[in-house]
Amino acid sequence: MQDFDYWEPDSLAEAVTILSALKGQAFPLAGGTDLLPKLQKGQVSGSGVVNLKHVPELAGLGMERTSLRIGALTTVSSLLANKEVSTYFPALAGAARALGTPQIRNLATVGGNLCNASPAADLAVVLLAYEGRFKLAGPGGARTLAAQDFFIGPGQTALTQGEILTAVEIDIPPLHSRSAFLKHGLRKSHEIALVNAAVQLTLESGTDKIAATRIALGAVAPTPLRVRTAEAVLVGTRGGSAAWDEAAEKVMAAVAPIDDIRSTGAYRRHIAGVLTRRALHEAWGEAYETANHA
């Protein structure tokens, strides 16, 4: 394990001050499940670790009026245990269940999964589909970014020097809307997604017409990807196999997957289409029922 200096701030202001003063030479620590293996291998540039676990402003998970506030320090297992998450955000619960192992989920945090900015991060793709608002705090004050503006590239986020992700907010989806998350890997557990997908469909009340949709995919581009061209072909339609096929075609055209040790790009592109169809179908089944039997 490489040597490092260690800080344990107990307020957001102190954390921001320390991270700013160290000018990129210190690494924030939350769950540690990504950071510790890197420290073990001596792969962390910089000489400091700033443990954010005692910063109260980063904690908490709960409803605030019509949205859910997920504090950055929320562990993946507490997402899974949360009633509001399983009731209103089934795709988020699905992504939490698909992440890592029970041991990892007890340590790993939402903030860490997002700031690590893996293009394959399970929570990132879901928060794109739920149009999460990323709350940041830094030396220049607080600001809010849309999920799609937070991710810049593999391992790269829009966070500036000294800036910290404090929470993500997601609105309770409209009535008659349902979401789904699917992940494809070679194992059932402890797998980095070869491709993952999250969709949300909202139907017009009392009809089977699609009023709005969101489609997001991971591990198929330098960042988790929202595919608006695929969303556009579905709005106003009544869904069904032909519509899902058309959306899947748009997804396959939009993605830019790479070849690596886990998969070829061509296979990822194919699976991106398959997951899009399946996720839409899954979300549709439930949305259809709600709109017509409410």
Add this chain to the structure above:
Amino acid sequence: MKLPITLKVNGESYRLDAEAKRTLLDVLREDLALTGTKKGCGAGECGACTVLMDGKPVNSCLVLAVDASGREITTIEGVGGLDGLSPVQEALVDHGAVQCGYCTPGVVLTAKALLDSNPHPTEAEVREGLSGNLCRCTGYVKIVEAVLAVSRASERRD
């Protein structure tokens, strides 16, 4: 950089100075001589180093010792020994679910935490619950049977 830390392990408090870079796993094994916790991959993959932190299984190789300060840690030494095995340990022995034994301490702690929070899991829940503990000998079948047997035995007592 040495820091003073207080570790609560198996109900006992230990005060020590540890380098910030040392993991909970290394401090347990090397400073407290609690060598029941095993070091496998050192990267959070295998689950051999599983301990309970505030009752929940975690990979102790992914936790800095300084970050575990003040938390309740349970290691395999805290769940039964020669003077009486815990129910999960008994069941693993009865089912022949221990071969080389290297994964066993982690399996025992993970299974204990699973049964503490969900006393009557389905087979799928047991497999999911143990998905972070790799075993290269048993093929898992006997481990899963053992955990389900503990659940059934406690059902009879309920």
